[in-house]
Amino acid sequence: MTKSLDVIAIGNALVDVLSHADDAFLAGHKIPKGSMSLIDAAMAEKLYATMGPAVEISGGSAANSIAGIASLGGKAGFIGKVAKDQLGQIFRHDITSLGVEFTTAPAAQGGKPTGRCLVFVTPDAQRTMQTFLGSAGDVGPDDIDAEQIKRAQITYLEGYLWDTPLAKKAYIKAAEIAHKAKRKTALTLSDKFCVDRHRADFIDLVHGHIDILFANEQEIIALYEARNFDAAVEAVRGKCEIAVLTRSEKGAVIVTKSDTVTVKAQPCAKIVDTTGAGDLFAAGFLFGLTRKLPMAECGRIAAICAAEIISHVGARPEVSLAKLAGLS
């Protein structure tokens, strides 16, 4: 394949298992609300047994962003590892049916199953995630195809994969290839708890390898151990080319060395499930960048994408985002 790509992402290839739960369920299992934690196969099985009826939808943070870019009309690729099982088939079907290039070899038969993320949606529409990585955690440097990275305007990395050493090596390799080819790199910090686990590493990564950083308010404050959001904004300014800082219903702030652009949140009639809000905000913003749009317009598209995803269960768009954003 020689076609150019707008964005290629490396991330956890996961199927989300979404169900409704109340705060008491989370408290009973000692799971902090709003967090993402990694769990092993045994814990996943135990937790699933106590979980209510669920819906399975392809997920994974960066993969959700890539689905969003495809829905906006962008040319996208994904690098991640599924197993040769039914959940792996589901993940592969869903992402390729959007026209996304997904050529990573699946894990060898008989090994770990395809990863899944147990998502508990509380009545306040917050999501709490317990992830069994399975084969997703085995993405490594060998899965990085230099030619594919070079074909993409932006290589997008998901902070969650920092939890697995092999994936970390894959990221650094991809970022270095991208930069040598004069391409851009982008990263989402993914989760406050993920930042807490990898603060020093993330600072090195952001300051050394990343052009475009996505973080929400809690994550950017955690990264710099800042006393408040404004302090975090000044801490990140100039450390990477663009920092896109999301603040839920307060919209977002785009920080460059010399500018600060404020983006309003889009109205959403009823917030059903916030799973994927950050992923789709990133999708919209990155798509805008690949089209050389002004920052404020990138932010507007991003906010529209995020508003669509929180209006229903699941982190993959249910309508054409290109139409929704008035781009087609």
Place this chain on the structure above:
Amino acid sequence: MTKSLDVIAIGNALVDVLSHADDAFLAGHKIPKGSMSLIDAAMAEKLYATMGPAVEISGGSAANSIAGIASLGGKAGFIGKVAKDQLGQIFRHDITSLGVEFTTAPAAQGGKPTGRCLVFVTPDAQRTMQTFLGSAGDVGPDDIDAEQIKRAQITYLEGYLWDTPLAKKAYIKAAEIAHKAKRKTALTLSDKFCVDRHRADFIDLVHGHIDILFANEQEIIALYEARNFDAAVEAVRGKCEIAVLTRSEKGAVIVTKSDTVTVKAQPCAKIVDTTGAGDLFAAGFLFGLTRKLPMAECGRIAAICAAEIISHVGARPEVSLAKLAGLS
């Protein structure tokens, strides 16, 4: 287990694979809109490859009804065959997490995979289904536990399973056990096309083995090859104890030997996906019967259940139907 059951159902153990499609997609594949057809593994694979991104949710007509009865607070059981694979685990988890008794042995390893129903939801909220039965079609007389049937007030049968001869035998066996134990039997005709395939058999079944019949307008007209709905009402009157005839937004008509009770449809702000409307209407009605409620009240609960299911994607309730119907 010796606990009594309100309803036990025999049906196809299927996982729904739901996606949005337009009329052109159906026309291109020569699939009649609103129908359910059986397809083989090869066709399922081919069709899935052309299908857009999907959501996986446990389904199966009678299984959806049973999930509804459990959500209403009823004690329910299900008989159906899954395989020992990931989709089978999903089906088992979802139904047992509702407290439903599901003890049917899974199919032997290495055989057919768990069945799935590819559901295409068109912009008019209609659903068109292409079902690969897989292991679901292998439910047979050996899966009928006489003691379990005797413990249930009502044994509920899904017409769709009439497409497989082994399942038909299982049905007749279960109906005979139920009647010998002075229990009631219920049947849904499932689908106009299913009625066309099995008209004579269904008439024998309804007139000989069934106490409570569920059918929509098209199905009951097809069963008696009647000239219109009113003629079909008179054709079915007295042939079984209760005939529950649903008419979408026109509500439903409950027909007994001496009475005709009209039930209004419940308002639904936005009809998103009609998958499962009939299944959940049956759930509400059967639940009411097990509580010895008057026909009109059974119909009211039924209409509330149907309105909930068409307000979202998927055929399993997303909220407590007991709360919604003011029963808890």
